Amino acid sequence: MTSRMFGPARVALASVLWALVLAVLAGCSFQPEENVWEISGPVFGTRYHISVVMAGDQARLEAIASGIEQALEQVDASMSTWRDDSELSRLNxxxxxxxxxxxxxxxxxxxxxxxxxxxxxxxxxxxxxxxxxxxxxxxxxxxxxxxxxxxxxxxxxxxxxxxxxxxxxxxxxxxxSSPQYIDLSAIAKGYGVDVVARYLDSEGVGAYLVEIGGEVRVRGRKPGGDAWRLAIEQPVSGDRQVNRVVALEAGAMATSGDYRNYYESEGQRYSHTINPETGRPITHNLASVTVIADDCMTADALATGFNVMGYERAQALAIRDNIPAYFIIRTDDGFETHQTPAFSSYVTQ
Incomplete structure (x- = not known):
């Protein structure tokens, strides 16, 4: 998270399928008075993409875009470890x-x-x-x-x-009990999604999709009555492919994986996901895990925790607590996938 990545939001009529996690716009015929509008911009070292279903009132759209920027700036000012003046940095x-x-x-x-x-x-x-x-x-x-x-x-x-x-x-x-350095990077992005969703609720926006760096929360349906369609990425470095698509009309989805943020040193690959028990990057064969929850903060944190735990332990916990979770496991022959019973109803392909 970093305030340096804030910039003016862009408001536009959405017209194309968002790559991967945002398969939301294809195949729709909209009533002239109601469209899907996209609001996007930089934040937290990544980008946000927000779709709102509403009439093309440009003044209201610009006001909503400004409100979204302000809401995200407040999250960054509170929880970023990348800025010295944040509330969290002062605490640390x-x-x-x-x-x-x-x-x-x-x-x-x-x-x-x-x-x-x-x-x-x-x-x-x-x-x-x-x-x-x-x-x-x-x-x-x-x-x-x-x-x-x-x-x-x-x-x-x-x-x-x-x-x-x-x-x-x-x-x-x-x-x-002893001085701690708190890092909220594995949960604050999901919370940022929730803050934007709450803001849109307060503005009376009845249908929307909020995405920040792959973490998503939706409400309502697209014009025409279809649910929002969200893609789960194939966990391949340097490539963008869809592994599975889910349909969602309420709630949040987050994914944690070892295939984007890593480095290699002396022939060893080091993932950014650290196991708190060993203090070392995870090394198991769970390539990614996706979690669906009522709010994105919960989905974000659970996805990270499950990714650390590995497939067997995480699956057992998710089944026990009826948590919708989808696992992609790396094998010698490619990938295999598993989903909890609670996740099955969301899958469309």
Whole structure:
């Protein structure tokens, strides 16, 4: 997440199929008074693409685009580790975190969800793993692309742990038993999607699709009555192919995988997804996992946690808790896919 990636939003009449995750516009005939309009722009080091179903009131569209930018800027100003002036960066710089530190309602909400998912996944999702992520060169202060020394890694890992964090609801506050560096990059993007969705709800937009960097939330249907169609990407580096398409008219979808953000050193491939138990990049054969949930913050965090856990453990948890999840596993012959019973009803092809 970085404020440097904010820029003016672009508002346009959507006319083409969005690549991969945004298969939303093909094959539709719209009534003249109601179209799908796309609002897009840079944010969090990636881009947002938002489709709203409404009449072509240019003044209202521009006002909504401005409101979306403001909402995303507030998320970035609160939760980015890439800007020194964010609320989270100021918290992370505190030498003594043993006393209660007041936090904003949004930061409390995200931290609360993060700890909930940490407990559910047995620590596979852990927002305190940031210092270890930085050691591997995937944080805001990127290191040379080489593995850290074992002794340094062990020392830094020993200082982390979600159980060291404690939250107070009223008034919202956080404290830690030892100083922690909190990294919300695996959940804040999903929260940003939710914030935009809430804003559109408040503006009376009855049908929309919000996407930030592949994390998606939808409401309502397209003109003509079709559900939004979302594509799950084939986990192949340097390529963009569709593995599966799902139909959604309410809720959110997020995917976590090891095939985009990684580097290679001395013949070894290092994924940006770090296992909080070992402090090392994941090495199992689960290439990607997609989760559907009511909100994108939950889907985002669960997808990351499941990706860390690996297929067997994650599948068992998802089936136990009736979580819609879709797994793509790398094999010697290519890929194989598995889905939980709760996911099956969403698949269209």
């Amino acid at each position: 710089r505190r030498d003594d975190q043993s006393n209660w530190t007041s936090v904003s309602d949004p930061l409390y909400e995200v931290l609360s969800k993060a700890l909930e998912v940490s407990r559910l996944t047995g620590g596979a999702f852990d927002v305190t793993i940031g210092p270890v992520v930085n050691l591997w060169g995937f944080g805001p202060q990127a290191q040379p692309e080489t593995a850290p020394p074992d002794d340094l890694l062990a020392r830094v890992l020993a200082g982390t742990g979600f159980e060291k964090l404690e939250l107070r609801k009223q008034p919202p506050a956080v404290r830690a």
